[in-house]
Amino acid sequence: xxxxxxxxxxxxxxxxxxxxxxxxxxxxxxxxxxxxxxxxxxxxxxxxxxxxxxxxxxxxxxxxxxxxxxxxxxxxxxxxxxxxxxxxxxxxxxxxxxxxxxxxxxxxxxxxxxxxxxxxxxxxxxxxxxxxxxxxxxxxxxxxxxxxxxxxxxxxxxxxxxxxxxxxxxxxxxxxxxxxxxxxxxxxxxxxxxxxxxxxxxxxxxxxxxxxxxxxxxxxxxxxxxxxxxxxxxxxxxxxxxxx
Ligand code: SAH
Numbered sequence: 001x002x003x004x005x006x007x008x009x010x011x012x013x014x015x016x017x018x019x020x021x022x023x024x025x026x027x028x029x030x031x032x033x034x035x036x037x038x039x040x041x042x043x044x045x046x047x048x049x050x051x052x053x054x055x056x057x058x059x060x061x062x063x064x065x066x067x068x069x070x071x072x073x074x075x076x077x078x079x080x081x082x083x084x085x086x087x088x089x090x091x092x093x094x095x096x097x098x099x100x101x102x103x104x105x106x107x108x109x110x111x112x113x114x115x116x117x118x119x120x121x122x123x124x125x126x127x128x129x130x131x132x133x134x135x136x137x138x139x140x141x142x143x144x145x146x147x148x149x150x151x152x153x154x155x156x157x158x159x160x161x162x163x164x165x166x167x168x169x170x171x172x173x174x175x176x177x178x179x180x181x182x183x184x185x186x187x188x189x190x191x192x193x194x195x196x197x198x199x200x201x202x203x204x205x206x207x208x209x210x211x212x213x214x215x216x217x218x219x220x221x222x223x224x225x226x227x228x229x230x231x232x233x234x235x236x237x238x239x240x241x242x243x244x
Contacts, residue, residue, distance in 0.1 A: 001030045001158070002030055003030055003031045003102075006031055006033065006157060007035055007070075007074060007111040008026055008031060008033065008111075008154070009070045009111050010035070010037070010039070010114050010150075011037040011070075011116060011125060012038050012039070012040070012116040013036060013039050013040065013042075013117065013146065015040075015046075015117060015146075016039075016041045016045075016046040016047040017049075019036065019039065019042060019044070019047040019050075019061075020049060020058065021051075021146075021147030023050075023051040023061075024050065024053070024054045024147075025151035026054070026057060028151075029154035029155055031154050032056075032060070034062070035111075036062070036064075037064055037065070037070050038064075039063065042061075042063060067113065067125045067128050068128065068181075070111070071180045072181035073179050074108070074110055074111040074179070074180050075110075075177035076100070076104040076108060076110040076130060077112075077113060077130060077180065078110075078113070078129055078132070079129035079133070080133050080134070081120060081134055082137075082142045082143040083120070083134075084134070085132065089126060090218070091132050093133070093136075094135055094152060094153055094156045097112070097153065097156070098160045099160045101160075113126075114146060114149060129217070135149060176222055177222055178223040178225075183226065186216070187212070189230060193233045194208075197236065
């Protein structure tokens with residue numbers, strides 16, 4: 001059982017030991033695709049030691065500079081959080097998240113985002129995700145070790161796959177959402193146009209944009225739909241043709 005389309009992404013990991021322990025946790029469950037966003041120290045001896053035989057995953061690990069780059073090819077992205085966030089992203093249980101990721105991975109690359117040990121993910125980074133997942137824990141001590149959180153979610157992905165949910169049965173596979181980067185470019189374009197037409201307040205763009213980003217991620221438009229929307233935005237940017 002392999003999961004070549006499921007990407008585990010660690011954002012700004014601080015401790016190389018956690019990178020190694022993550023590789024081990026993934027390999028135990030049959031996952032292989034690890035991406036690091038701006039790791040503090042990598043490659044590192046400590047990571048190899050903690051990988052305990054999963055060093056093939058470390059050898060193939062992709063290192064990138066931003067979350068945007070990390071998820072560029074992934075139409076489905078789920079972010080993890082140890083704490084509830086003030087802006088309500090749709091929140092999934094580990095089982096729901098694992099099932100959505102596994103079903104999605106039948107047709108498109110999918111990603112699961114993990115935050116840095118001390119700070120977790122920023123809201124701007126969670127904006128790249130369609131949903132959040134929180135592992136149920138005791139609320140007085142909710143923050144799991146990073147690799148432990150990876151272990152639990154990879155285990156749930158494996159359980160979903162073993163339960164053998166028939167691919168093709170759920171919404172995400174009914175159509176093919178465009179790659180994430182196409183959607184990000186649409187959002188950038190929309191932001192530019194909304195500022196240009198005076199609808200968006202330049203001094204506080206995030207509030208409105210965050211809501212619009214959530215709307216677009218939920219809709220998961222396909223490549224054609226994005227082309228239509230980009231075309232509309234370009235038409236708004238052009239001077240209006242003179243009236244006949
Ligand atoms: N103080 C940070 C905790 C970061 S723990 C915060 O409040 O967000 C490091 C990472 O481990 C988190 O970003 C998340 O990816 C994962 N993690 C830890 N506990 C988790 C939990 N209960 N549910 C989901 N992910 C968790």
